[in-house]
Amino acid sequence: MTQTQELEKIVLIGATGTIGKPILAEFVAKINRFKRLAVITSQSTYESKGKYIEELKAAGVEIIIGDISKPESLKETFAGFDTVVSALGRAALHVQLDLVDVLATITPSIRFYPSEYGTDIRYDPETSPHEIPHQQKLKVRAKVEALASEGRITFTYIVTGPFADTFFRRGNLAGVLPDGNTYGIIGSSDPNLQAKISGTTYSDTARYVVSSVLTPEASENATLRVSSFTAKPANLQVASEKVLGKKLETQYVSLDEHRATEKQKWEEKDPWATGYTLLRLWYEGRSDFSRKPKALYLVNGKEVEDKEKESQLFRDVPQRPLEEVITEILGA
Numbered sequence: 411m412t413q414t415q416e417l418e419k420i421v422l423i424g425a426t427g428t429i430g431k432p433i434l435a436e437f438v439a440k441i442n443r444f445k446r447l448a449v450i451t452s453q454s455t456y457e458s459k460g461k462y463i464e465e466l467k468a469a470g471v472e473i474i475i476g477d478i479s480k481p482e483s484l485k486e487t488f489a490g491f492d493t494v495v496s497a498l499g500r501a502a503l504h505v506q507l508d509l510v511d512v513l514a515t516i517t518p519s520i521r522f523y524p525s526e527y528g529t530d531i532r533y534d535p536e537t538s539p540h541e542i543p544h545q546q547k548l549k550v551r552a553k554v555e556a557l558a559s560e561g562r563i564t565f566t567y568i569v570t571g572p573f574a575d576t577f578f579r580r581g582n583l584a585g586v587l588p589d590g591n592t593y594g595i596i597g598s599s600d601p602n603l604q605a606k607i608s609g610t611t612y613s614d615t616a617r618y619v620v621s622s623v624l625t626p627e628a629s630e631n632a633t634l635r636v637s638s639f640t641a642k643p644a645n646l647q648v649a650s651e652k653v654l655g656k657k658l659e660t661q662y663v664s665l666d667e668h669r670a671t672e673k674q675k676w677e678e679k680d681p682w683a684t685g686y687t688l689l690r691l692w693y694e695g696r697s698d699f700s701r702k703p704k705a706l707y708l709v710n711g712k713e714v715e716d717k718e719k720e721s722q723l724f725r726d727v728p729q730r731p732l733e734e735v736i737t738e739i740l741g742a
């Protein structure tokens with residue numbers, strides 16, 4: 411085990427995206443706890459998101475223009491930080507493979523947060539390695555863990571399940587449907603046959619990331635499963651109805667029907683196929699974190715529990731009542 415230092419010099423990549431923005435905002439809210447807070451962004455984003463970038467600068471965030479697809483060119487920049495938080499989008503996940511090679515040449519070793527924030531890609535050793543949307547993240551994990559085993563890097567994975575903010579509004583399929591009067595559930599109409607789903611809001615995802623950075627030893631070389639709620643779809647509908655103050659009709663699509671549509675989407679190379687797979691995984695209960703430890707630590711190539719370390723995690727992130735979470739999401 412490496413001696414864990416305080417993590418005080420933080421650089422974010424992908425910080426201008428959907429989850430990057432709330433994560434950065436949470437770091438900004440706690441900026442006094444850090445010696446450096448920076449983002450590396452592309453020239454085109456710098457130009458196109460000018461107002462946002464100016465707000466960041468005013469808040470004390472360093473803005474570094476760079477090409478993250480050429481991480482070697484940023485080696486000296488990375489060497490000025492102890493923590494790299496990635497929130498790169500799906501289309502850029504592969505960039506992290508070269509990035510970790512560069513990070514692994516820096517001493518003392520860098521803490522890397524790969525762009526995860528999603529489905530628990532190791533929920534089942536038999537099936538999860540074969541799911542198409544998992545492939546890039548699994549490759550990144552394999553490389554990160556090989557380097558971590560050599561002590562050349564440390565890592566933290568933040569696994570969130572579905573982002574609650576969009577989970578409750580999944581187009582015509584799930585959650586509160588666009589007509590505002592129907593709630594879509596993929597699965598059985600019998601709640602006893604429905605699996606539980608753990609989901610996390612953008613704001614809680616950000617709180618968990620920053621909290622883990624502030625407890626470096628308890629989050630070193632760890633997979634951390636976090637959530638704002640764990641509930642069955644039927645219970646999520648009831649809570650949504652309370653928040654909206656009205657009953658919603660339920661639209662059920664069976665899992666078999668959904669699997670058939672998902673297969674067709676992949677065959678047609680539909681760009682939304684990934685979304686269909688993720689919905690299936692969630693409604694099959696693959697992101698039910700109540701069945702798994704909150705933290706798993708990589709020790710000698712094996713993932714193990716450590717209740718003492720786990721108990722130090724996320725003391726500053728309160729679990730909120732489900733209806734409060736849904737109120738935040740539905741903007742009710």
Ligand SMILES: NC(=O)c1ccc[n+]([C@@H]2O[C@H](COP(=O)([O-])OP(=O)(O)OC[C@H]3O[C@@H](n4cnc5c(N)ncnc54)[C@H](OP(=O)(O)O)[C@@H]3O)[C@@H](O)[C@H]2O)c1
Nearest residue numbers: 424426427428429451452455498499501502525528572573
């Ligand atoms: N749990 C869920 O329900 C859920 C839903 C969506 C996403 N996610 C996960 O969250 C993570 C981040 O996804 P996101 O949706 O927040 O990302 P995003 O908004 O699509 O993109 C994030 C940032 O990545 C940077 N980037 C650089 N090159 C890129 C490229 N070729 N393609 C896309 N982005 C590029 C851009 O920042 P700069 O221009 O500043 O470099 C961009 O703003 C991913 O791991 C994704 O799987 C989870």
